Amino acid sequence: MIEVRDLVYEYPNKRALDGVSLSVAPQTITALVGPNGAGKTTLLRCLAALEPPYSGTVLIDGLDTREAPRQIHARLGYLPDFYGLYDELTVRRVLTYAAWSHGLAPALASGAVEKAADRVGLVDRLETKAGELSRGLRQRLAIGQAIVHEPKVVLLDEPAAGLDPQARRDLSALLLQLRDAGMTLVVSSHILAELEDYCSVMIIVDDGRVVGGKPIKVRDDERPRYFLELATARSDLSGFLGAAGIDVIETGDHHALFTFTRNPSARAKLIRDLVKAGFDVASFAESTRALEDTYFAKVRDKAP
Amino acid sequence: MNPEFRRNVWLELSTRRIMTMTIVLLLAFFAAAVSRSDWLPPSVAITLYYFIVVFWGARNAALSVVGEIRDRTWDFQRLSALGAAEMTWGKLFGSTIYNWYGGAICLVVIVAYRVVHAGPEAGLISLVFYIVAGLIAQSAALLASLIAAMRRQRHTQLEVFAYQMTGLLTALLAIWVWNAADPAGSLITRIHAAEIIPWWGQSFDARAFLLVSLALFAGWLLLGCYRAMRLELKMPNGPFVWLAFLVFMGVYVAGFDAWLPKNGSINVRDAVALRLALAGTTFAILTYVMVLLEPKDRVLYRWMGAEFLKGRLGRVAYVMQGWMMSCKAAFIVGICLIAWLLHEDAAPAAAVIGAALGFLLRDVAIFVLLQTLPGPRRGDFAAVVTLFALYVLAPAIADGLGLTQALVLFYPQPWIPAWQSPATAWAEALIVVVLVVSRLASGARRAAAAV
Numbered sequence: 001m002i003e004v005r006d007l008v009y010e011y012p013n014k015r016a017l018d019g020v021s022l023s024v025a026p027q028t029i030t031a032l033v034g035p036n037g038a039g040k041t042t043l044l045r046c047l048a049a050l051e052p053p054y055s056g057t058v059l060i061d062g063l064d065t066r067e068a069p070r071q072i073h074a075r076l077g078y079l080p081d082f083y084g085l086y087d088e089l090t091v092r093r094v095l096t097y098a099a100w101s102h103g104l105a106p107a108l109a110s111g112a113v114e115k116a117a118d119r120v121g122l123v124d125r126l127e128t129k130a131g132e133l134s135r136g137l138r139q140r141l142a143i144g145q146a147i148v149h150e151p152k153v154v155l156l157d158e159p160a161a162g163l164d165p166q167a168r169r170d171l172s173a174l175l176l177q178l179r180d181a182g183m184t185l186v187v188s189s190h191i192l193a194e195l196e197d198y199c200s201v202m203i204i205v206d207d208g209r210v211v212g213g214k215p216i217k218v219r220d221d222e223r224p225r226y227f228l229e230l231a232t233a234r235s236d237l238s239g240f241l242g243a244a245g246i247d248v249i250e251t252g253d254h255h256a257l258f259t260f261t262r263n264p265s266a267r268a269k270l271i272r273d274l275v276k277a278g279f280d281v282a283s284f285a286e287s288t289r290a291l292e293d294t295y296f297a298k299v300r301d302k303a304p
Numbered sequence: 305m306n307p308e309f310r311r312n313v314w315l316e317l318s319t320r321r322i323m324t325m326t327i328v329l330l331l332a333f334f335a336a337a338v339s340r341s342d343w344l345p346p347s348v349a350i351t352l353y354y355f356i357v358v359f360w361g362a363r364n365a366a367l368s369v370v371g372e373i374r375d376r377t378w379d380f381q382r383l384s385a386l387g388a389a390e391m392t393w394g395k396l397f398g399s400t401i402y403n404w405y406g407g408a409i410c411l412v413v414i415v416a417y418r419v420v421h422a423g424p425e426a427g428l429i430s431l432v433f434y435i436v437a438g439l440i441a442q443s444a445a446l447l448a449s450l451i452a453a454m455r456r457q458r459h460t461q462l463e464v465f466a467y468q469m470t471g472l473l474t475a476l477l478a479i480w481v482w483n484a485a486d487p488a489g490s491l492i493t494r495i496h497a498a499e500i501i502p503w504w505g506q507s508f509d510a511r512a513f514l515l516v517s518l519a520l521f522a523g524w525l526l527l528g529c530y531r532a533m534r535l536e537l538k539m540p541n542g543p544f545v546w547l548a549f550l551v552f553m554g555v556y557v558a559g560f561d562a563w564l565p566k567n568g569s570i571n572v573r574d575a576v577a578l579r580l581a582l583a584g585t586t587f588a589i590l591t592y593v594m595v596l597l598e599p600k601d602r603v604l605y606r607w608m609g610a611e612f613l614k615g616r617l618g619r620v621a622y623v624m625q626g627w628m629m630s631c632k633a634a635f636i637v638g639i640c641l642i643a644w645l646l647h648e649d650a651a652p653a654a655a656v657i658g659a660a661l662g663f664l665l666r667d668v669a670i671f672v673l674l675q676t677l678p679g680p681r682r683g684d685f686a687a688v689v690t691l692f693a694l695y696v697l698a699p700a701i702a703d704g705l706g707l708t709q710a711l712v713l714f715y716p717q718p719w720i721p722a723w724q725s726p727a728t729a730w731a732e733a734l735i736v737v738v739l740v741v742s743r744l745a746s747g748a749r750r751a752a753a754a755v
Contacts (some may be wrong), residue, residue: 012603
């Protein structure tokens with residue numbers, strides 16, 4: 001759905017993106033992470049055809065951002081990190097304007113408005129002025145604006161910034177719902193914990209480059225990540241797991257992070273083998289911090 | 305209906321606002337009718353029309369883009385599926401719909417008075433003139449705000465006022481020009497009303513000629529808004545419309561026969577040379593205006609340089625800015641003029657034109673050079689100050705010290721030997737151009753290194 005090849009973007013005194021190449025599959029949620037100033041927002045704006053590349057190509061749904069920016073805009077929903085709303089208009093009119101301006105016929109627009117309001121939980125506030133909404137509700141309305149025309153691709157820049165825990169949970173559920181409805185989402189954030197709930201692929205951007213050169217799969221329902229903890233330190237843990245053909249992500253004397261099959265019998269056998277080999281297993285569980293673990297592992301690898 | 309126009313109607317036209325405007329205007333006309341002063345309802349209507357449509361309307365037109373940027377809704381609009389034409393007219397007429405409503409009430413009074421006292425033709429001419437004047441003010445203000453958006457300015461209240469003033473001054477210029485042909489207006493401006501305008505050897509009725517001219521310039525302004533909007537929506541423009549505008553301006557300005565006998569500043573032998581000089585001067589003025597207004601995007605210039613070196617001249621030509629094309633047009637006309645003057649044995653005049661072209665190149669290179677220097681982005685202001693120093697301060701000092709020979713460094717001079725003035729100007733231009741190219745090249749290296 002998204003193809004980026006050798007993307008270079010320059011500011012007058014700095015190259016913000018330097019040869020970025022990546023590919024995003026349809027109907028996925030991709031996390032775009034990295035430190036402040038790494039180039040995440042610039043990359044999102046290039047994907048949104050708001051900034052033309054210095055060189056390289058960006059294809060959205062097969063269309064080149066340089067050649068067909070308006071066709072891409074019609075297929076796209078974008079929530080910038082700092083956004084505004086038409087405070088004097090009601091929620092219904094804000095969404096209606098968004099639907100019309102994205103090319104929806106008036107006959108279809110009212111249905112699309114109701115659907116978007118329902119998705120973001122604003123059905124009971126359709127006649128409320130946008131300026132009278134709370135911060136969390138404004139965020140929902142902004143997302144509603146971005147998705148009212150059922151875009152193929154949705155780009156969200158720091159969508160959970162400033163939201164309370166309940167609103168963040170609702171946001172996660174909404175993003176998964178949008179993915180299941182066929183949309184492809186790219187979510188930029190530097191709060192890794194919030195991405196954990198819904199992202200399956202991660203792109204780490206640092207110093208204008210994609211760390212590791214490609215997107216990283218962080219969630220695999222067939223082969224999830226497991227965290228093993230030992231009560232007693234063993235320096236041969238890594239070697240043991242490697243010899244058993246296990247795809248190790250990270251190890252130490254007391255712990256290991258690796259991918260392994262979800263099959264219960266295979267997991268039981270692995271625990272038996274570990275105990276039999278004299279490893280003092282304290283815990284063995286699916287990692288709930290897959291994205292964060294991968295991020296720091298990759299960033300450590302990159303460090304000189 | 306255009307969604308942008310509809311959104312503006314939602315915001316601007318509430319029943320209460322419509323009632324307020326109607327009542328206030330009717331009361332103003334009634335007060336004028338019953339008062340014993342010289343203010344009659346038509347005079348009040350004209351004053352109110354200028355205030356509501358020209359002054360206030362220009363502000364609303366400027367805010368239609370600047371307000372979106374300030375309220376952080378501009379990116380959302382840029383990401384909509386609306387075309388540049390839809391967006392332009394939706395903003396221009398939508399944001400000013402309330403002003404046009406008030407203006408329409410005033411126009412009824414103005415046109416009715418003209419029809420009764422001067423006939424239907426005068427009424428129709430007044431109607432067209434007032435609508436065009438409002439359109440010119442509003443589209444000039446919108447264009448100014450779009451150019452500012454391209455330059456990524458901050459959009460303070462003061463800047464919004466500046467865009468509004470741009471619209472207002474453009475409209476005042478149009479009104480001033482129009483009054484030159486209007487017997488009643490000429491009393492106000494103290495300019496003798498012209499009855500005919502000689503143009504390219506033909507005589508035209510002054511009112512018809514100026515009305516058509518104003519309508520054409522209003523059309524170019526609207527086209528300018530549309531093209532600026534295309535750039536904001538990331539749609540490439542291509543060079544052809546600007547080239548057409550240059551041809552139009554060259555033909556239009558060079559056609560005024562009234563200027564022919566008055567000009568004696570250069571040694572012009574005949575009408576051909578003067579017409580070429582007028583067209584070339586027009587292009588040079590447009591070059592200065594555009595190099596001041598357009599963003600001097602170092603990244604774009606680096607990209608153009610790289611494409612040029614790869615031999616992709618078509619791609620370079622496609623993204624050329626207005627000042628580049630205007631400068632090229634000035635050079636083409638200037639070279640034709642030099643050839644003509646040499647053919648006419650007017651070498652000193654040809655040398656002056658050659659020097660003027662050198663100074664033009666030097667000046668635009670100064671604008672670009674000062675934009676490539678490190679520090680806060682005040683390049684345009686620094687360039688204007690530099691040119692003021694080069695054209696006013698330094699010559700005044702040189703003259704005061706009796707160094708009249710040094711004036712050749714600052715102005716085109718028809719001195720003997722004739723080559724001295726152009727040689728000096730082109731040497732200065734060459735130095736600044738080399739500095740610009742080296743700054744852009746080193747900037748590219750630094751940017752690549754500072755990832």
